[in-house]
Amino acid sequence: MKPGSDTSPGTANSGKRTTIYDIAHSVGTSPSAVSAVLNGTWRKRRISQKLADRISAVALEQGYSVNLQASVLRRDRSNIIGMVIPKYDNRYFGAIAEQFEQGARQRGYFPVITCTQRDPELEFEAARMLLSYQVECLVVTGATDPDRISDLCHAAGVKVVNLDLPGTKAPSVISDNFQGALDLTRLLLDDRGNVAGRSESLYFVGGRTSDHNTSERIRGFLHAHTERGLTVPQSHILACGYAAQKAHASLAALEHLPDGIFVNSTISLEGVVIWLSELPPERRQQIQYCCFDWDPFAALMPNCIGMAQQDVPALLEHVFSLIKTDLSSAEIKHVACNLRGRQPSQHAGYAS
Amino acid sequence: MKPGSDTSPGTANSGKRTTIYDIAHSVGTSPSAVSAVLNGTWRKRRISQKLADRISAVALEQGYSVNLQASVLRRDRSNIIGMVIPKYDNRYFGAIAEQFEQGARQRGYFPVITCTQRDPELEFEAARMLLSYQVECLVVTGATDPDRISDLCHAAGVKVVNLDLPGTKAPSVISDNFQGALDLTRLLLDDRGNVAGRSESLYFVGGRTSDHNTSERIRGFLHAHTERGLTVPQSHILACGYAAQKAHASLAALEHLPDGIFVNSTISLEGVVIWLSELPPERRQQIQYCCFDWDPFAALMPNCIGMAQQDVPALLEHVFSLIKTDLSSAEIKHVACNLRGRQPSQHAGYAS
DNA sequence: CAATACTGCTACATCGATTGAGCTTTGATG
DNA sequence: CATCAAAGCTCAATCGATGTAGCAGTATTG
Numbered sequence: 001m002k003p004g005s006d007t008s009p010g011t012a013n014s015g016k017r018t019t020i021y022d023i024a025h026s027v028g029t030s031p032s033a034v035s036a037v038l039n040g041t042w043r044k045r046r047i048s049q050k051l052a053d054r055i056s057a058v059a060l061e062q063g064y065s066v067n068l069q070a071s072v073l074r075r076d077r078s079n080i081i082g083m084v085i086p087k088y089d090n091r092y093f094g095a096i097a098e099q100f101e102q103g104a105r106q107r108g109y110f111p112v113i114t115c116t117q118r119d120p121e122l123e124f125e126a127a128r129m130l131l132s133y134q135v136e137c138l139v140v141t142g143a144t145d146p147d148r149i150s151d152l153c154h155a156a157g158v159k160v161v162n163l164d165l166p167g168t169k170a171p172s173v174i175s176d177n178f179q180g181a182l183d184l185t186r187l188l189l190d191d192r193g194n195v196a197g198r199s200e201s202l203y204f205v206g207g208r209t210s211d212h213n214t215s216e217r218i219r220g221f222l223h224a225h226t227e228r229g230l231t232v233p234q235s236h237i238l239a240c241g242y243a244a245q246k247a248h249a250s251l252a253a254l255e256h257l258p259d260g261i262f263v264n265s266t267i268s269l270e271g272v273v274i275w276l277s278e279l280p281p282e283r284r285q286q287i288q289y290c291c292f293d294w295d296p297f298a299a300l301m302p303n304c305i306g307m308a309q310q311d312v313p314a315l316l317e318h319v320f321s322l323i324k325t326d327l328s329s330a331e332i333k334h335v336a337c338n339l340r341g342r343q344p345s346q347h348a349g350y351a352s
Numbered sequence: 353m354k355p356g357s358d359t360s361p362g363t364a365n366s367g368k369r370t371t372i373y374d375i376a377h378s379v380g381t382s383p384s385a386v387s388a389v390l391n392g393t394w395r396k397r398r399i400s401q402k403l404a405d406r407i408s409a410v411a412l413e414q415g416y417s418v419n420l421q422a423s424v425l426r427r428d429r430s431n432i433i434g435m436v437i438p439k440y441d442n443r444y445f446g447a448i449a450e451q452f453e454q455g456a457r458q459r460g461y462f463p464v465i466t467c468t469q470r471d472p473e474l475e476f477e478a479a480r481m482l483l484s485y486q487v488e489c490l491v492v493t494g495a496t497d498p499d500r501i502s503d504l505c506h507a508a509g510v511k512v513v514n515l516d517l518p519g520t521k522a523p524s525v526i527s528d529n530f531q532g533a534l535d536l537t538r539l540l541l542d543d544r545g546n547v548a549g550r551s552e553s554l555y556f557v558g559g560r561t562s563d564h565n566t567s568e569r570i571r572g573f574l575h576a577h578t579e580r581g582l583t584v585p586q587s588h589i590l591a592c593g594y595a596a597q598k599a600h601a602s603l604a605a606l607e608h609l610p611d612g613i614f615v616n617s618t619i620s621l622e623g624v625v626i627w628l629s630e631l632p633p634e635r636r637q638q639i640q641y642c643c644f645d646w647d648p649f650a651a652l653m654p655n656c657i658g659m660a661q662q663d664v665p666a667l668l669e670h671v672f673s674l675i676k677t678d679l680s681s682a683e684i685k686h687v688a689c690n691l692r693g694r695q696p697s698q699h700a701g702y703a704s
Numbered sequence: 705c706a707a708t709a710c711t712g713c714t715a716c717a718t719c720g721a722t723t724g725a726g727c728t729t730t731g732a733t734g
Numbered sequence: 735c736a737t738c739a740a741a742g743c744t745c746a747a748t749c750g751a752t753g754t755a756g757c758a759g760t761a762t763t764g
Contacts, residue, residue, distance in 0.1 A: 017508050019750055030714050035751055045753085046712055063507035068484040069430070070750035073421040073719045089446030097449075098440040101467050110481065112464050115453050129462065132420040155415035156369055244648075270648045277652050296596075296622045297649035300629050371720055382744050387721055397723085398742055422720035425749045 018062045026058050027051075034059075038066065072134060081109040081323075082130035084149070085141040086118040090266050091295045095312045096141060096163070103316050109136075118242070120144045124152070131156050137323050139163055144211070146170065161322050163315060166212055166332045173318040173333045177213050180292060180308040180337035181220025181262070187306045187341055188260050188290045189224060201225055201232040202260040206247050206268025209239045214264060217292055221262050239264070247271030261289040269298055276303060292337075299340060308337040370414045378410050379403075386411075390418065424486055433461040433675075434482035436501070438470040438494040442618050443647045447664045448493060448515070455668050461488075470594070472496045476504070483508050489675050491515055496563070498522065513674050515667060518564055524684045525670040529565050532644060532660040532689035533572025533614070539658045539693055540612050540642045541576060553577055553584040554612040558599050558620025561591045566616060569644055573614050591616070599623030613641040621650055628655060644689075651692060660689040 020034040027034070029051060036042040037055040072078045081104050087093050097113050104111035112133065114126040123140075127149045130138060137159040140146050146167030153160040154169070166172035188202060204221050207214030218237060225232050236258075240246040247263070248271035257279075263269045269291045276284050287303055294309035314335045322333075372386040379386070381403060388394040389407040424430045433456050439445050449465050456463035464485065466478040475492075479501045482490060489511040492498050498519030505512040506521070518524035540554060556573050559566030570589060577584050588610075592598040599615070600623035609631075615621045621643045628636050639655055646661035666687045674685075 020752095021750075031751080032714065032716095032753080033712090036753085039752080041753085046710090048712060051712080063504070065480055065484045065508065067425070067486060067750050069421045069425045069486055070719090071752075073419070073425055073721095074750080074752045075719085078421070087446075088440050088450040089443055091441055094439075094441030094446045098467050098469075102469070111466075114463075115450055117450075117454070128417055132417045133462075134419060134421055152415070156417065266649075273649060273652050295649055297618075297625060297647055297653060300625050301649060301652065302654060372722095373720075383721080384723080384744060384746095385742090387723085391722080393723090398740085400742060403742080419720050422749090423722075425751095426720080426722045427749085 017067070018059075018064045019067065020064075023055060023058050023062065023064060026062070027054050029055065038064070039071075078134040078136055079108065079110050080130075080133060080135045081111050081137045081139070082127075082133070082135035083111065083113040083139045083141060084123055084126050084130070084143060085113055085115055086123075086143075087267075088115055090293075092266065092293045092310060092312070093142070096316070099312055099316050100139065100319075103320055107320060116143075118142070118144065124148060127152055131158060137161075139319055139323075140167070140170075141165075143167075146172075159323060159328075161319050163319055164213070167330070169330055171322050171329060171331050171333070173315050173322065173335065174213070175310045175315070176334040176336050177216035177292075178220040178223075180310075180339070181217035182224050183220075183337075183339045184290045184292060184306055184308045185221045185224035185262055187339070188262060188288060189228060189230075191288055191305045192260050200259065201230050201236050202262055203236045203238060203251075203254075203258040204232075204262045204264065205238045205240070205250060205272060206242060206264030207239050208241055209237075214239055217262075217264060242267045244268065244271035244274070248275045251275045257283060257287060259286055259288070261287065263289055263291040266291060266293045266295045266298055269293075269295070273298070273301065294338075294340060299342075304342065306339065306341040309340050310337050311335050369419070370411075370416045371419065372416075375407060375410050375414065375416060378414070379406050381407065390416070391423075430486040430488055431460065431462050432482075432485060432487045433463050433489045433491070434479075434485070434487035435463065435465045435491045435493060436475055436478050436482070436495060437465055437467055438475075439619075440467050442645075444618065444645045444662060444664070445494070448668070451664055451668050452491065452671075455672055459672060468495075470494070470496065476500060479504055483510060489513075491671055491675075492519070492522075493517075495519075498524075511675060511680075513671050515671055516565070518684045520682055522682055523674050523680070524682070525667050525674065526565070526684060526686060527662045527667070528686040528688050529568035529644075530572040530575075532662075532691070533569035534576050535572075535689075535691045536642045536644060536658055536660045537573045537576035537614055539691070540614060540640060541580060541582075543640055543657045544612050552611065553582050553588050554614055555588045555590060555603075555606075555610040556584075556614045556616065557590045557592070557602060557624060558594060558616030559591050560593055561589075566591055569614075569616060594619045596620065596623035596626070600627045603627045609635060609639060611638055611640070613639065615641055615643040618643060618645045618647045618650055621645075621647070625650070625653065646690075646692060651694075656694065658691065658693040661692050662689050663687050 020031045024031045024034045033047055034055050036045045036047055037052045038059055042052050083100055085093055085097055088097055101111045116122040116126050123143050135158060138153055139161050140149050141163040142165050143149060146162045146165060147169045150160050150167055150169035160170040162170055162172035164174055166174050204218060209215055222232055238250040240250040242265055244267060247268040252275060263272050288305045289303055290306040292308045294307045298304060299307050318333050372383045376383045376386045385399055386407050388397045388399055389404045390411055394404050435452055437445055437449055440449055453463045468474040468478050475495050487510060490505055491513050492501050493515040494517050495501060498514045498517060499521045502512050502519055502521035512522040514522055514524035516526055518526050556570060561567055574584055590602040592602045594617055596619060599620040604627060613624060615624050640657045641655055642658045644660045646659045650656060651659050670685050
């Protein structure tokens with residue numbers, strides 16, 4: 001008997017958590033036996049059913065739960081899988097976090113997610129912290145500088161997968177931003193085609209040109225214009241960052257109103273929608289938009305003609321299979337988006 | 353030198369993570385000194401600046417990071433603060449998770465959040481798991497059976513606070529659901545008052561009568577009717593659970609259309625909005641609704657006349673102050689909601 | 705009845721970091 | 735030159751769980 005050798009007077013459970021030593025003491029057996037019984041390896045360690053039952057009973061009665069810090073320290077595996085994510089409070093990242101947890105738990109991992117507000121320094125610190133907690137694997141989502149984190153993980157011998165934004169030093173799983181943006185832009189151009197006298201280029205709002213997703217979406221956006229013989233002036237690309245306020249400000253600064261807007265994310269869309277709501281109704285009704293990402297309410301707003309929903313289950317499926325197979329090839333896996341156009345009934349009603 | 357006594361040939365960093373023993377070996381000093389230097393206690397342990405510098409340099413070079421499992425095991429404090437939350441993917445819980453993390457980090461804690469899909473068994477298991485990771489404190493959010501978890505925590509000597517749904521065995525911080533629902537219902541009744549020939553009771557959609565929040569909101573809903581001399585028939589309370597599909601189904605089953613709906617959460621609202629979108633436009637325009645909880649897009653939908661936004665920063669402020677002061681009195685702290693009515697410009701435009 | 709096999713358990717080293725209790729060495733003081 | 739203090743370290747126990755090695759007993763076999 002090593003720790004807590006003080007033979008406490010009444011119930012063993014006063015103040016401190018019960019350990020296998022306490023239980024061993026109560027039952028009158030050894031800590032090894034208690035450990036074996038409580039972690040399920042007791043059959044192959046030839047502990048009798050009788051002793052096992054007594055130990056289980058006492059453990060239950062004393063409300064024992066393993067100290068995983070000690071357990072993980074001793075074993076080689078921690079079973080912890082970490083995720084770094086920029087935000088929780090929008091549908092896309094919320095769904096990623098939620099489904100990641102589910103998937104991890106199903107596969108026997110304990111998921112720990114850290115939210116970093118798109119702050120590069122915090123991203124890096126969070127990754128360090130997760131490594132200190134001995135994660136076996138790290139999923140880095142929407143990081144501004146994934147490669148720096150990949151280096152950290154490689155040094156520690158920890159698997160990394162990038163999700164949503166690609167890196168060059170670890171395998172990445174991302175949406176097919178080009179194709180999604182292309183489809184979405186076509187949808188918007190088609191819709192506008194129904195209205196006579198409009199041939200100007202659409203506007204692109206939100207995101208940063210420095211980030212891979214934004215630049216790919218812009219490429220899709222431009223391509224859809226090109227294939228119809230339209231040119232997009234620089235002034236129509238408002239990659240003002242993701243924040244709602246910035247999108248709002250960019251639109252408010254325009255000299256004349258656009259008739260169609262490609263919104264780069266639901267975060268930016270919040271600004272767009274507020275801006276729209278401030279316009280006089282008759283002007284507002286002329287302005288259609290589409291948005292990359294999906295939100296159930298945004299999808300039913302009057303001026304929304306379509307959204308590109310990223311396929312979160314498929315993205316995560318790929319992440320987990322990469323983790324299992326341990327491909328460290330830094331390849332990029334593209335996953336198609338689901339194009340969600342407006343339902344006919346909505347089109348007829350809501351928008352009119 | 354205890355662990356890893358094998359003098360590796362080339363770089364120390366081959367396969368395994370570097371430990372203080374590796375660094376001690378490289379520098380030619382003791383693990384104690386390395387530990388002291390790397391955790392900042394070296395000044396009071398009288399380690400020279402010179403040695404400290406050498407150790408730091410080697411640690412950086414070898415990409416060392418503490419093994420927190422070992423560190424936490426040894427110290428009495430883990431600095432981990434846990435949260436159990438039902439979902440991430442709606443604005444309310446997303447905001448809670450995100451701001452909880454921020455607040456925790458600011459206060460020097462390491463936050464670990466677990467999402468339990470409103471499954472009572474998973475809630476309990478998740479709490480057990482967090483206890484196993486030696487959390488110092490647990491915030492239980494929206495749990496179906498918070499008292500069971502409180503018992504568990506008390507047995508382990510861990511502080512608990514209930515958030516969003518109250519319990520009887522630990523202090524709770526919740527929104528003032530009665531007042532919020534009362535205000536919201538008044539808003540909706542006022543709005544309807546402008547339209548001639550409507551005097552029927554509103555409908556209440558979503559949630560479970562067994563849960564505290566729902567029953568308080570129903571109480572507020574009923575009170576607002578009573579104070580205007582209106583009676584609400586049982587058939588107008590559709591507490592069908594939170595899921596969007598259930599709300600949709602309940603409304604679809606109605607014999608004639610309601611003219612005003614009180615929606616119990618944005619999750620239920622998703623179903624309501626889809627149901628609305630399926631109605632012919634002329635019927636749809638007659639139906640106004642309000643919703644407890646807030647969502648930036650939902651707030652701007654044509655038929656939405658107001659939302660009650662729970663004050664997440666204030667809720668969390670109370671949670672953290674409870675944790676600090678350690679009041680184990682099982683009191684319930686009520687926090688007022690922000691009533692967000694529709695802006696005039698929206699009213700005029702979007703809804704018409 | 706000795707040799708062997710098997711059952712049922714315990715002892716002890718170990719994981720990596722922390723920390724109270726020393727143990728040298730240097731410097732200052734009487 | 736002894737004496738004492740302080741500076742600058744190292745030793746070794748410890749946190750709780752795990753698992754290998756091994757020790758008693760009992761049952762089986764020749």
